[in-house]
Amino acid sequence: MGLDIRFPLGLMFLVTGGLMTVYGFFTRGSAIYQKSLGDNLNIQWGIVMFLFGALMWYLGKRQSWKNDPVNPRPWERPQYPH
Amino acid sequence: MTLTFIDWLIMLVYFVFVLGIGFTLKRYMRTSNDFFLAGRSIPAWICGLAFISANLGAQEVIGMGASGAKYGIATSHFYWIGAVPAMVFVGIFMMPFYYGSKARSVPEYLRLRFDEKTRAVNAFSFAIMTVFSSGISMYAMALLIQTLGLFHGIIPDQYIFHVSVLLSAVIVLAYIFLGGLTSAIYNEVLQFFLIVAGFAPLVWVGLKNVGGWHGIQQRLPGAMTHSWQGMTHANTNPLGVEWFGLVMGLGFVLSFGYWCTDFLVVQRAMAANSEESARRVPLIAAIPKMFFPFLVILPGLIAVSIPVAQHAAQNHLVGASTAGTSLGIIPQKVNPVSGAPMLDEKGQPVYNYDLAIPALLLHYFPSGILGLGLTALLASFMSGMAGNVTAFNTVWTYDIYQSYINKRATDAHYLMMGRIATVGGILLSIGAAYAATSFNNIMDALQLVFSFVNAPLFATFLLGMFWKRTTGHGAFSGLILGTGAALLHHGLTLPQDAAPGLHGAWIKLFRTYPSDMAQNFWTAIVAFSVNLLVTIAISLMTKPRPEPELVGLVYSLTPKPVEEHLAWWQKPASLAIAVLVLLVILNLVFA
Numbered sequence: 001m002g003l004d005i006r007f008p009l010g011l012m013f014l015v016t017g018g019l020m021t022v023y024g025f026f027t028r029g030s031a032i033y034q035k036s037l038g039d040n041l042n043i044q045w046g047i048v049m050f051l052f053g054a055l056m057w058y059l060g061k062r063q064s065w066k067n068d069p070v071n072p073r074p075w076e077r078p079q080y081p082h
Numbered sequence: 083m084t085l086t087f088i089d090w091l092i093m094l095v096y097f098v099f100v101l102g103i104g105f106t107l108k109r110y111m112r113t114s115n116d117f118f119l120a121g122r123s124i125p126a127w128i129c130g131l132a133f134i135s136a137n138l139g140a141q142e143v144i145g146m147g148a149s150g151a152k153y154g155i156a157t158s159h160f161y162w163i164g165a166v167p168a169m170v171f172v173g174i175f176m177m178p179f180y181y182g183s184k185a186r187s188v189p190e191y192l193r194l195r196f197d198e199k200t201r202a203v204n205a206f207s208f209a210i211m212t213v214f215s216s217g218i219s220m221y222a223m224a225l226l227i228q229t230l231g232l233f234h235g236i237i238p239d240q241y242i243f244h245v246s247v248l249l250s251a252v253i254v255l256a257y258i259f260l261g262g263l264t265s266a267i268y269n270e271v272l273q274f275f276l277i278v279a280g281f282a283p284l285v286w287v288g289l290k291n292v293g294g295w296h297g298i299q300q301r302l303p304g305a306m307t308h309s310w311q312g313m314t315h316a317n318t319n320p321l322g323v324e325w326f327g328l329v330m331g332l333g334f335v336l337s338f339g340y341w342c343t344d345f346l347v348v349q350r351a352m353a354a355n356s357e358e359s360a361r362r363v364p365l366i367a368a369i370p371k372m373f374f375p376f377l378v379i380l381p382g383l384i385a386v387s388i389p390v391a392q393h394a395a396q397n398h399l400v401g402a403s404t405a406g407t408s409l410g411i412i413p414q415k416v417n418p419v420s421g422a423p424m425l426d427e428k429g430q431p432v433y434n435y436d437l438a439i440p441a442l443l444l445h446y447f448p449s450g451i452l453g454l455g456l457t458a459l460l461a462s463f464m465s466g467m468a469g470n471v472t473a474f475n476t477v478w479t480y481d482i483y484q485s486y487i488n489k490r491a492t493d494a495h496y497l498m499m500g501r502i503a504t505v506g507g508i509l510l511s512i513g514a515a516y517a518a519t520s521f522n523n524i525m526d527a528l529q530l531v532f533s534f535v536n537a538p539l540f541a542t543f544l545l546g547m548f549w550k551r552t553t554g555h556g557a558f559s560g561l562i563l564g565t566g567a568a569l570l571h572h573g574l575t576l577p578q579d580a581a582p583g584l585h586g587a588w589i590k591l592f593r594t595y596p597s598d599m600a601q602n603f604w605t606a607i608v609a610f611s612v613n614l615l616v617t618i619a620i621s622l623m624t625k626p627r628p629e630p631e632l633v634g635l636v637y638s639l640t641p642k643p644v645e646e647h648l649a650w651w652q653k654p655a656s657l658a659i660a661v662l663v664l665l666v667i668l669n670l671v672f673a
Binding site: 003005008009011012013015016019020023024027030032033035036037039041042044045046049052 | 088091092095096099102103106107110128268271272275279283287290291445446447448449450451454
């Protein structure tokens, strides 16, 4: 299949992890973290998810063109330097 | 419960990706082969994660969390005894026949191996079961959304259930309609990682709060923290079943009946890009599967270990008691009409165990990560639904429509029929969701259905694949009488403290079991044994098929898979041994 799942998976984790990290940054020290025993889970877990997303996105992007049955391969495109 | 914008945003991101995958894959769906079998082009690791994710429906996350809170770590038998050995078996021994025979579905394998009538029994019963399971997932999801008050203040309370059913139906319909099995598999992989990402921090913070596994052991009785303690007798362990019933009923009959013959999971392996990959799929799946108790059962144990004084979250749950007692953070059930806390016949409080995981999410997660946790929950429900719907549309199109209604249509017609069947499957699931009965523990209801349909089935496959003398007449008679035996056994037996009716003894009370689980396991054992004996007896009385016709379908007549080009660590058998060693270690650690 032309779409490598690691590409959307990575992107989704990048966005979600990024959102959580930014939200965690702006709410650091807030009383909402009493629930999680004082840990800012948004920043901590958000960064983990972001890094995982970046890795998956990179691996997926590197692979996704290799077996795309619809789009012309990079070497088949007119702008490809022969 | 009040959600903030960040929680909604995280949920929205997930739904955008789910639908985006469907839209992206639409252009690759050119033939029925692409739509129903994902073009047999998916790598093993993706199929492996989809293999367990398709099973991660309502019964898994909510049901296992509930059982963890109710029965303790013994619930892990559903994984360590009731899943992993069967997954190893299907990968090593059965997948060469499913994949190598070029059958497009499990019922089609039965037609190739036996005859048309055996396929028909399997196809029709399976189609009904998938619709029922999908409906249960949908029902449980809507009920949970209603209980959590997710749309409270946004939609009038009386419409929340209906809107939830409709929303989940539309989303699952959209991505399967567009991208078929590939879309379902890709979304299942997404859902797998989301579930891990949503639940891992929950377990981490929960364990930190209760003092780790050691803290749980100190707070709970020994029977809750040891999986094999008291298993010599049904009355000395929380499951109410003795080791033989557990190992034979769950570990052999039910588990092998599900993982080795259920097209819902087998379909994921059949989408793999080679026979070697297909064999590796269940083995790859077995590795995360054996660690899943730590994500779904452990939260149940944590939920009952938290000191009551520390907890205030149950007040946020609609339908949970504020006046009654709670067990850890598990709220007491309340009468939906009077609002009074519910008591059983002995005057003991009735706890709503199904809320173990949702209550834990609300207890520990602040805004932001709460959105992630809820998304993980919703993802688990949707993966359960989608798995059933893709299995349904394939069996309907190939095994019912093409076999009995329209045999000579074009491929484009069958592709269109697959899409129509997806719509039909979703509509029937909605019907099933509304018809869902009121069992306290969702898993019990599903186990009951599975024990009637799946338990006799494994005997048919076992004999069909490993005994060349088995005939179509034998297989058909065994299946019918096996299912009949399951019904009869259920109609004559009853769990302790249950009233005759849906729980059993609807013919006459002949035997009482210590628990409904024991009754289910023994129903399965009876169904399997009757099928096995009947199939053997009738096969010996009828004429077998000529051996050349059975090549590729029966073990003794099929060349063994060639593995010389694989390094030792790439061979499925090596992976299987590693999985089994890990399994033994886990059982010993938590014995």
